[in-house]
Amino acid sequence: MDWLLVILSLIVLWIASLCKIIHTSSSPSRTFFLSNGGAFCKKNVLLVVAHPDDESMFFSPTISYLISRGHNLHILCLSIGNADGMGNARKHELYKACAVLKVPLQKVNVLDRPELQDGFGQIWDHNLLARIIKEEVSRHEIDVIITFDGYGVSGHCNHCDVHYGVRRLLQENPQSLQAWELVSYSFSLFSFLFLIMSEVFYFQVSYVVCSYYMFR
Numbered sequence: 001m002d003w004l005l006v007i008l009s010l011i012v013l014w015i016a017s018l019c020k021i022i023h024t025s026s027s028p029s030r031t032f033f034l035s036n037g038g039a040f041c042k043k044n045v046l047l048v049v050a051h052p053d054d055e056s057m058f059f060s061p062t063i064s065y066l067i068s069r070g071h072n073l074h075i076l077c078l079s080i081g082n083a084d085g086m087g088n089a090r091k092h093e094l095y096k097a098c099a100v101l102k103v104p105l106q107k108v109n110v111l112d113r114p115e116l117q118d119g120f121g122q123i124w125d126h127n128l129l130a131r132i133i134k135e136e137v138s139r140h141e142i143d144v145i146i147t148f149d150g151y152g153v154s155g156h157c158n159h160c161d162v163h164y165g166v167r168r169l170l171q172e173n174p175q176s177l178q179a180w181e182l183v184s185y186s187f188s189l190f191s192f193l194f195l196i197m198s199e200v201f202y203f204q205v206s207y208v209v210c211s212y213y214m215f216r
């Protein structure tokens, strides 16, 4: 009888998680993601991440969606992810991932600056980030930025700093740029159970659809 209750509880949690995601995916903000009054309009999009593998772990459905729709996607990775001394290997893994994701390597920019090193103890200056991202935006005539939200999915401080760097840039250039953030889910038992039970669906739905305009 106890097992029956556990199974029923899991089913209820799964259904509730599903409803939550479906509800979020039907929110008005999705309607306006990269749209131009309903008509297709090719955009120059810049994905800004902190480390190699962020693009695959958190944004690959978004990247696939953008590429499939013919948008011109650039990726700016602000570090080589050298926290464990594996930075060069990780950088090349990023290039390989981008080849699979059909992002041309000339559109992938991986930085290795002393001020922007991977690590939980590393504080990245938001003004510096804003300047670097602005240069990339100008170089490629970017219309739309996509990045982390203020929690950075995993709570990694480098992810959060990237978010606030983009925000600083937007504060300085409020008219010319549109930016979208990837909404973090709280990693409660509720979401953990759902993640285990339907990981692929979770990634596909939450990471493509649940990006929000940063100034909503």
Ligand SMILES: [Zn+2]
Pocket: 050, 051, 053, 054, 156, 159
């Ligand atoms: Zn990361």
